[in-house]
Amino acid sequence: METAAAGREESGAVAGPGEAAAGREDGGCEGLWELPVERPVRRAECGRCSRPQKVCLCPFFPVHPLKVSTCLYIIQHPAEESRVLRTVPLLTACLPGDKCKVLIGRRFGEDRYPELAAVCQNSNTLILYPGAEAANLEEVALIFPSPSTIIIIDGTWSQAKDIFYKNSLFRLPKQVQLKTSISSQYVIRTQPTNTCLSTLECAAIALAIMEKNDGIQETILRPLQALCSFQLQHGAQIHHSKEHLLKNGLYDKPMPKNKRKLRRMELLVNNVKI
Numbered sequence: 001m002e003t004a005a006a007g008r009e010e011s012g013a014v015a016g017p018g019e020a021a022a023g024r025e026d027g028g029c030e031g032l033w034e035l036p037v038e039r040p041v042r043r044a045e046c047g048r049c050s051r052p053q054k055v056c057l058c059p060f061f062p063v064h065p066l067k068v069s070t071c072l073y074i075i076q077h078p079a080e081e082s083r084v085l086r087t088v089p090l091l092t093a094c095l096p097g098d099k100c101k102v103l104i105g106r107r108f109g110e111d112r113y114p115e116l117a118a119v120c121q122n123s124n125t126l127i128l129y130p131g132a133e134a135a136n137l138e139e140v141a142l143i144f145p146s147p148s149t150i151i152i153i154d155g156t157w158s159q160a161k162d163i164f165y166k167n168s169l170f171r172l173p174k175q176v177q178l179k180t181s182i183s184s185q186y187v188i189r190t191q192p193t194n195t196c197l198s199t200l201e202c203a204a205i206a207l208a209i210m211e212k213n214d215g216i217q218e219t220i221l222r223p224l225q226a227l228c229s230f231q232l233q234h235g236a237q238i239h240h241s242k243e244h245l246l247k248n249g250l251y252d253k254p255m256p257k258n259k260r261k262l263r264r265m266e267l268l269v270n271n272v273k274i
Contacts, residue, residue: 049093055234057090060226062219065096069147070210072203073119074102075163075170077155085188085231087200088154090223100203102154108167117169119149125173127151128206129164134177141209150176150206154199178205185224188231190239200224 046056072095074088081104092100103116110117119125124145128137151173153160164170184191186198197205204220232238 049089055230057093057223057226057230060223061090061093065099066094066207066216066219068095068099068207068211068216070099070207071147071149072100072207073116073149073151074100074199074203075108075151075153076102076104077106077153077159077163078104079156079159080154085227087186087198087224090227091200091203091220093223094220106163106166108169110169113169120151120169120172122149122173125149125151126176127164127170127173128177128202129153129160129170129175130177131175134175136179137176137206137209138179140174140176141212144210146210148210150203150210152199152202152206157196178202180205185221185228187238188228188236198224 043052043054045051046053046058049057049061051057074091076088080086080088088102092102103113108116124147126137126140126144126148128150151170153163155163178197184197184201186201189198191197200220201224204217207220208214208217
């Protein structure tokens, strides 16, 4: 029986480079399909903190949830839910379940969230969001009744702004802000300014103020410090704030073409509060 190769030899035809490559490819793959496939093995995870066991954060949580009279409502933007290095799970692990409630979404109406609506309408509720109309929490805590509720928005600054201004419920509680000059310890994520804090840090400071107990702040910050330490040990880099990078000529990304965003960067460089 005459083969195709023999036919080409007899006719004097020579295999082209494409045909030769195809032949080599077919020959190289022969038998590969019969090799056993190794399934990926997931790293063992801690059932409490959902972290790999080698970098488990449980030893840094309080043995028992902290006893506090203040209740926190964390309003979380949906984009935060998918982030690996979030701070809200660390916060909830430090507090009783009935003292730290997390609601995920962008829009919060009274019909869909009647419990949240009732909280916002309560005179003992505060919302932590900086601005010209916000009072300093340290001063408010001196005269505010206890127990109280604090609402904190979890997301990037643009996400938090969108949630705050596009939900009328959040304009009902008294607006407060933190008067602090400390820098964030959440050094594995870039902050807009040197004094911007993570949700966990804001909650820790706010609870310490309302409960008049500085130990609360230290306890809640402990797992965040451990998280950052683990990440830095495994190759993560320290993230300076955008304000720091701009002022020191270290900002290596293209400047935004959007005039509003460009204006915000100019304000950061010139120490103007935004």
